[in-house]
Amino acid sequence: MGKVFRFNKDVDTDQIIASQYLLFPTVEEMKVHTFESLDADFASKVKPGDFVVADSNFGCGSSREQAPAVLKALGVRAVLAPSFARIFYRNAINIGLPAIVCEGLYEAVKTGDEISLDLEKGTVALGDKVFPCTKLPLHLQKILDQGGLIPSLDEMA
């Protein structure tokens, strides 16, 4: 179980982590500024295992991998939305942060609700309500199962 932090549609990567923090030496130094323009206290409130639930086109805009990276560094379990901008989606899977396409969840939850995710079954539970998620294509599931793209590089001779 984890707590929901709910965001609207078209959340761009500048909102997730603003430009002025991107050249900080490490993601650890950046993560306290996550979602700063939308919810200044987000980084102090979110706990490992919590979820980001958003409306469509989450992560649009810049290709900054710092966007999924700060969410992962804060312990966000998964991001759930009806659709994702493609670069964010690819970056999230590549670093091992589940970005899960899930219809109907955004409308059903509010910030603070408790939900649970079953990645294998591809479902999200909110109380006794269950929402089906779209399963990842096999190629992407394999990357996620490995913990991201880097472990596959380490396995190469």
Add this chain to the structure above:
Amino acid sequence: MGMTIAEKIIARAAGLEAVHAGEIHTVALDYLMSNDGTTHLTIDMFNKLKHPRIADKDKLVWIVDHNVPCDSPKTAASQKKMRDFARENGITFYEGAGVCHQIMCEKHVVPGQLIFGADSHTCAYGALGAFGTGVGCTDYLYGMVTGGSWVMVPETLRFNLTGKLADRVTARDVILTIIGMIGANGANYHAMEFVGDGMKNLTMSDRISICNLCVEAGAKTALMEVDDITLNYLAAHGGRKPAACFKSDDDAVFEKTYDIDLSSIVPVVAKPHFVDNLAPVDDVKGVKINEAFLGSCNNGRIEDLRLGASIIKGHKVADKVRFLVVPASQEVYRQALHEGLLDIFMEAGAMVMNPNCSVCWGSCQGVIGEGEVLISTGTRNFKGRAGDKNSFVYLGSAATVTASAIAGEIVSPYTY
């Protein structure tokens, strides 16, 4: 079944006769471009690999353009890491030479190539008939180590352009109009292909401007056919030759085709805080501005500076308004200097700055404060994109931005 340009480029990169939308293929990459926005993180990950190696250093191009000259000790440390690594590994490296996409178009990209760039506006290379797409640093690192990657073949949306733009209507008005029409995710995961009789009326600068902004509709890439305008540009920039020139087959499958009459386009503005929040400029005239910005990979080329200079000549920038003019590369800067354009801007009271991403990315020169309003030829107007989280960015053409800098408020490009 025929193939689109996107399919043909991926087939070439995959070493296959044919590929089709929806398939996933392993591809060889022709270039991997990275800038100071993320390269320090890529290097950290590279150094932690069990078997760190570079597949082909000649495929890598590294460009310091986002915060240049450097603005803080933290940034200096990140850029030093990038500079040192490039030197130690013999990687092609630019610093202060211009915005990454402008450098890539002026010096490297040729038609037929498949290019990953660690920057979302890499789709600009479609103007040269190359498949450019933005990636994050993990994807970049994978390409750097293996020389390749995986791609899903995108569906294509086709835009058939006819006619000619009216005076002071620009390519930027065209692409903003299209984004307003299809929405901020209207081309998500898709290639946007531009063809038609109207193409002959668009310069290479116009074409780069159109392709560059396609990611604001969610596009994976943008593509155009190679013609004499492309070949002349390549010849004038280092005598480069195409790797391959592709056109979509007559029986290629397009998800949708849009017909756009260029003569019907009017000057437009994207209002805060979304690129698809579009209005004709006349609907927002009178909005007071604090700053105007003419520059960026989208609109900082010599053609844009000529247009701006032709409007501001004999006028002054409005009182208490900052007008930043930032050529997209040293080549553009020097050309503008030789043509006397920089003198015209300075005479009017503008600040002419060194080539860099500037306020378009909101973390360097010219950021705006709380409650301030910027009209910009930059790429984005997201909340806080240009500085304080409670500030406002309007996007317009070089003509609209320059006219607004004179007026101190948003005005039609025909005002002066």
